Amino acid sequence: ETGVTQTPRHLVMGMTNKKSLKCEQHLGHNAMYWYKQSAKKPLELMFVYSLEERVENNSVPSRFSPECPNSSHLFLHLHTLQPEDSALYLCASSQLYGEQFFGPGTRLTVL
Amino acid sequence: GDSVTQMEGPVTLSEEAFLTINCTYTATGYPSLFWYVQYPGEGLQLLLKATKADDKGSNKGFEATYRKETTSFHLEKGSVQVSDSAVYFCALSNAGGTSYGKLTFGQGTILTVHP
Numbered sequence: 001e002t003g004v005t006q007t008p009r010h011l012v013m014g015m016t017n018k019k020s021l022k023c024e025q026h027l028g029h030n031a032m033y034w035y036k037q038s039a040k041k042p043l044e045l046m047f048v049y050s051l052e053e054r055v056e057n058n059s060v061p062s063r064f065s066p067e068c069p070n071s072s073h074l075f076l077h078l079h080t081l082q083p084e085d086s087a088l089y090l091c092a093s094s095q096l097y098g099e100q101f102f103g104p105g106t107r108l109t110v111l
Numbered sequence: 112g113d114s115v116t117q118m119e120g121p122v123t124l125s126e127e128a129f130l131t132i133n134c135t136y137t138a139t140g141y142p143s144l145f146w147y148v149q150y151p152g153e154g155l156q157l158l159l160k161a162t163k164a165d166d167k168g169s170n171k172g173f174e175a176t177y178r179k180e181t182t183s184f185h186l187e188k189g190s191v192q193v194s195d196s197a198v199y200f201c202a203l204s205n206a207g208g209t210s211y212g213k214l215t216f217g218q219g220t221i222l223t224v225h226p
Contacts, residue, residue, distance in 0.1 A: 004154070043155075043200070043216040056213070090154055099145065099204075100214055102154035 002026055004103035006091050012109045015081060021106045023074040023091030031096055032074040034066060037088040037105070049074060050096065081110045113138040117201050117217035124191055124224050132186040132220050134175075134201035142203040144168075144177050144184040145214070149198040158186075158199070191224045198222070 004025045013019050025032065034046040048056035049068040063085075065077040074091055086109050092100040118133040136144065143162045147155040159168030164179035173188045184201060201217040 006154075040218075042218045045214070048213070092155075097204075099157055099160060102147075102156070104152075104154045 004091060004093055004101050006089075006103035006106050008106060009104065010107045010109075012111065013078070013081065014111050015083075017081075018077070018079040020078065021076040021089055021091075021108075023076075023093075023103055025072055025074075025091075025093035025101070025103075027093055027101060029093035029095050029098075029101070030071050031094045032068060032071075033092040033094075033100065034074065034076050035090040035092065037090055039087075043090070047076075078108075081108075083110050086110045113142070113203060113205050113215045115201050115203055115215055115217035117199075117220050120219075121221035121223060124222070126193055126224055126226050127190045128224075130186070130188040130191045130195075130222070132199055132201075132222070134184045134186065134217060136182050136184065136201075136203050138182075138203055138205050138215075140205060142205040144175070145202045145204065146173070146175055146184070146186050147200040147202060147216075149200065149219070151197070155200060191222075193224050193226055196222055196224045 007022045031050045033048050036044045046060045047066040052068050063080050067075040088105045088107050090105045091103040094100040114137045116135050145160045146158040148158045149155045159170040161168040161177035164177055167176045175184050175186045198219045198221050200219045202214045204214050
């Protein structure tokens, strides 16, 4: 595998489910990001991990919980989501101050 | 705070037409500027970048020049192809005291090219 990979690519879940999104980067980067892409809205930065520490949390509801166990892996744990949380969730990685490389995204549908 | 404004889409062109997608920004300091492209069903790919005023980024026939005096970074291509159909995002990176390059994106412009 090369670049940034995300699994699953598609996820359908009910509002009472708990699921996790996974991101893995094979680029040796030391910063990782979660973005939310909704229809007709700019990309929204959700979380940033720099050197495995969370350095930004943009007022994201607590039903989204990130985890960065090491510099190559990033998770987004989901629980009791709402239908308006349906979106494409993108992961990215970079060297500090470098350009960001994006994964293909997970298309999430909340019923 | 920082912001990026792109021209409203969608943009529909015939093959071999000239493309311009306007992008203007507001930022403190000296940001780096980027164009990302998103093909259907995929994540964002870096198309080109410029890190200081008057720099020209170019890739795959696309060009954009960092104009500090007009705070602009317009994307151009002389002759578009059907395969250029995608969503294009203008973005800026401004460290602003953080330990990483925080990206601020425009809203995206949908480009459709017809044969």
